[in-house]
Each structure stands twice: as structure tokens, then as C-alpha cells.
Amino acid sequence: MPLLPVIRDFAAExxxxxxxxxxxxxxxLAVADVTGSTLLATQGRHRDVNFVAAGVVAVLSDAVRxxxxxxxxxxxxxxxxxxxxxxxxxxARAALSALAHWSAEVMDVPLRVGLVPVQALLDQGLExxxxxxxxxxxxxxxxxxxxxxxxxxxxxKEDARWRLPPQPGPLPGLESVSCRWNPVPPxxxxxxxxxxxxxxxxxxxxxxxxxxxxxxxxIVPTAGAAPLGVGERLETRWPPDLRSLLMEARGGRDDxxxxxxxxxxxxxxxxxxxxxxxxxxxxxxxxxLGNFDPQRYRRHMAERxxxxxxxxxxxxxxxxxxxxxxxxxxxxxxxxxxxxxxxGTARADATTVTCLVGDVMADRHVHFVDGAGLGFWRASVxxxxxxxxxKAGQATEPEPAAALx
Numbered sequence: 001m002p003l004l005p006v007i008r009d010f011a012a013e014x015x016x017x018x019x020x021x022x023x024x025x026x027x028x029l030a031v032a033d034v035t036g037s038t039l040l041a042t043q044g045r046h047r048d049v050n051f052v053a054a055g056v057v058a059v060l061s062d063a064v065r066x067x068x069x070x071x072x073x074x075x076x077x078x079x080x081x082x083x084x085x086x087x088x089x090x091x092a093r094a095a096l097s098a099l100a101h102w103s104a105e106v107m108d109v110p111l112r113v114g115l116v117p118v119q120a121l122l123d124q125g126l127e128x129x130x131x132x133x134x135x136x137x138x139x140x141x142x143x144x145x146x147x148x149x150x151x152x153x154x155x156x157k158e159d160a161r162w163r164l165p166p167q168p169g170p171l172p173g174l175e176s177v178s179c180r181w182n183p184v185p186p187x188x189x190x191x192x193x194x195x196x197x198x199x200x201x202x203x204x205x206x207x208x209x210x211x212x213x214x215x216x217x218x219i220v221p222t223a224g225a226a227p228l229g230v231g232e233r234l235e236t237r238w239p240p241d242l243r244s245l246l247m248e249a250r251g252g253r254d255d256x257x258x259x260x261x262x263x264x265x266x267x268x269x270x271x272x273x274x275x276x277x278x279x280x281x282x283x284x285x286x287x288x289l290g291n292f293d294p295q296r297y298r299r300h301m302a303e304r305x306x307x308x309x310x311x312x313x314x315x316x317x318x319x320x321x322x323x324x325x326x327x328x329x330x331x332x333x334x335x336x337x338x339x340x341x342x343x344g345t346a347r348a349d350a351t352t353v354t355c356l357v358g359d360v361m362a363d364r365h366v367h368f369v370d371g372a373g374l375g376f377w378r379a380s381v382x383x384x385x386x387x388x389x390x391k392a393g394q395a396t397e398p399e400p401a402a403a404l405x
Contacts, residue, residue, distance in 0.1 A: 007143060061082070126151045
């Protein structure tokens with residue numbers, strides 16, 4: 001019996017709390033987010049931020065998994081969240097502390113990490129529900145509903161007692177993260193990143209989120225707004241981006257938490273260069289190599305992206321027309337003005353892709369997407385500003401959607 005329910009039809013099931021398991025007090029939520037994203041964005045280090053966030057998912061998935069059961073982890077652009085089953089708290093703490101140490105010392109990206117017991121959330125009347133979104137061949141992403149998920153993220157950010165200090169340690173799983181693909185321009189007009197949270201923390205809030213999700217689906221069926229399409233426009237970088245290769249080379253299982261030795265890094269760069277070159281050649285010539293069909297892999301990449309997810313409310317990266325983007329933003333603005341939701345949006349001129357590849361031959365791989373220029377983070381800035389105005393007693397009239405800088 002799986003620990004968590006499995007969802008296969010996002011549009012029909014992801015906003016339905018009956019499709020989720022309510023987490024009991026023995027569970028915890030692991031939270032990580034990059035601090036100083038504004039500075040990193042102005043420095044053009046968007047890919048570093050996405051790489052660190054994907055690294056958090058990779059390492060936490062390894063740390064909290066029980067047997068062969070998939071872990072409920074979710075990429076958030078500049079951070080991640082994971083459901084920690086009972087008995088896996090020590091592994092989650094060690095992984096989070098090691099990630100914070102590696103991110104600061106090796107990647108020069110400050111990472112705030114914390115662990116929140118679900119019981120502490122339940123004590124405040126904040127429910128946490130989790131499920132797995134199966135995207136094929138057992139590959140899955142974590143989905144979350146309930147006000148407790150949003151609260152856990154806020155608690156770690158605002159209260160030091162929920163945080164964990166950086167500590168050196170091993171990082172199994174990190175070596176599986178890569179980012180060798182070019183940003184993908186939209187087919188239909190623009191890439192729209194959307195974050196929606198309910199104002200009401202209970203059942204009424206969940207109903208409102210479901211209504212908003214249905215209304216978005218009425219504007220544009222999200223299954224047809226996948227930012228990678230069917231993979232036809234996915235292109236590997238050639239020559240590869242040196243910074244991306246160096247990021248990959250710094251991942252691994254070093255017990256000191258400082259990444260592999262210089263010699264190992266050189267070998268990894270060489271291996272990545274060879275692998276990228278071979279993939280480019282196979283794609284351009286339309287060839288396969290043994291059981292590996294690069295065209296099929298590219299199609300599966302497009303299918304196994306997290307462009308639709310829920311972390312308390314919908315989190316979307318959609319390829320839409322400008323008119324559809326306007327309609328979605330108008331819908332959200334009206335709901336926010338009515339006092340039922342808070343939201344943030346951001347438009348981008350491309351979708352960025354960060355990969356987590358377990359075993360290509362066994363078809364075990366998933367891929368994380370974000371709007372170029374940290375679209376999810378820019379949407380979260382808008383959401384944060386809306387919350388700040390509410391606290392100040394102002395109206396919820398939204399600021400204009402964040403534009404690509």
C-alpha cells in the first residue's frame with residue numbers, strides 16, 4: 001500500500017482534497033529557499049538558483065524515501081518543499097543542513113532550510129494534505145494542499161526556531177542534477193508563471209482554489225499549455241554552457257560537503273562534454289544508441305515536467321497567448337479584489353529546464369521548469385507585496401504583473 005495517493009489527471013484531480021492524504025502529526029515538512037534572490041537575479045545568476053533548488057529536491061528525495069516509495073518533493077524555482085514520513089526526520093535534518101552548507105560554500109548561493117512538524121501546524125488548525133502526481137513510468141512529483149504548507153514556508157522564513165544551521169555532510173542524489181538544455185521560447189506568445197493561495201485556511205479556501213483552477217482551465221486547458229510542448233523544440237546547448245557544466249561538476253557525494261576534488265570535477269566536465277556532444281549528434285542525425293532513443297527521450301522530457309503543481313494552491317508555468325495571459329490575470333485580480341485569494345504572476349520570454357536524471361536507460365527522469373529570469377520568484381514577490389498590503393490594512397488591488405527584467 002503506497003504511503004500517499006497517486007494523481008494522474010492534474011486538471012481533474014489536483015484541486016480535489018479527496019484525492020490527497022491528510023498528513024498526521026508524525027509527519028514533517030522540509031522547507032528550503034534561496035535568500036538574497038534579488039541580488040542573485042541582478043547578477044544574472046538565475047540558473048544557479050534553479051540548480052540549487054533542483055539539488056534540494058534530488059537530495060531530499062533520497063533522504064526521506066522509504067524503500068522504493070517515491071518521495072513527495074516539489075521544486076519551487078528558488079526553493080523546494082518535501083513531506084517527511086515518520087521516522088525520516090533525522091535524515092531530512094542532515095540533508096537540509098548539508099544542502100545549506102554546500103549551497104553557501106560551493107555555489108555561493110545562501111540557502112535557508114528548516115523542518116516543521118506537521119503536529120505544530122495541526123495545533124494551529126492548519127491542515128496539510130499530500131499526494132503524488134504520476135507523470136509516467138512511476139516518475140512523480142509531490143503535490144500539496146492545505147494552509148499548513150504555506151504556513152510552514154512562512155514559519156521557516158520568519159522564525160529562527162524552525163531553521164537548521166548549515167553543517168557539512170554527504171549529498172547523495174546531487175550528482176543526478178543537470179541543466180544542459182537551451183531555454184525554450186513560447187510557441188503561443190508568452191510564458192506565464194502563476195502562484196495562487198487561498199485567504200481562508202479551511203474548507204472554504206480549498207473550494208475557492210478549486211474554482212479558480214477550473215476557471216483557468218476554462219480560459220486555456222492547461223494540458224495543452226505545456227511550455228515544452230511535445231519536446232519538439234528542446235535543443236541541447238552546443239557548445240555547452242561552461243557555467244552549467246561547472247555546476248554539475250560540483251555536485252556529488254563528498255563527505256565534507258564541499259563537493260568533489262578538482263580532479264573529479266575535471267573528469268565530470270569531460271564526461272558531460274562527451275555526453276552532450278553525443279546527444280547533439282544523435283538528435284541531429286535521428287539515430288538511436290542501443291536502447292536509448294533520443295527522440296523518445298525528448299518527448300518524455302516534455303511529458304515529465306512539473307509545469308502544473310499545487311503547494312497549498314496552484315503553481316503553474318504555462319505557454320499561453322497574450323490574450324489568455326490577460327484573461328487569467330484579470331480572473332485572479334477579481335478574485336483577489338473579492339478577498340478570496342492572494343496571487344502573483346510573472347511573464348517570461350522563455351522556459352528554463354533543470355533535469356533530475358536517475359537512470360536514462362530505465363526511463364527514470366523528471367524535469368523542473370521555471371519562467372526565464374526566475375519567473376516563479378518574481379511571481380512570489382508580487383504575492384508577498386499583496387500580503388504586506390493586507391497587513392497594512394490596505395486594499396488588495398494588485399500591482400501590475402512582474403515583467404521580465
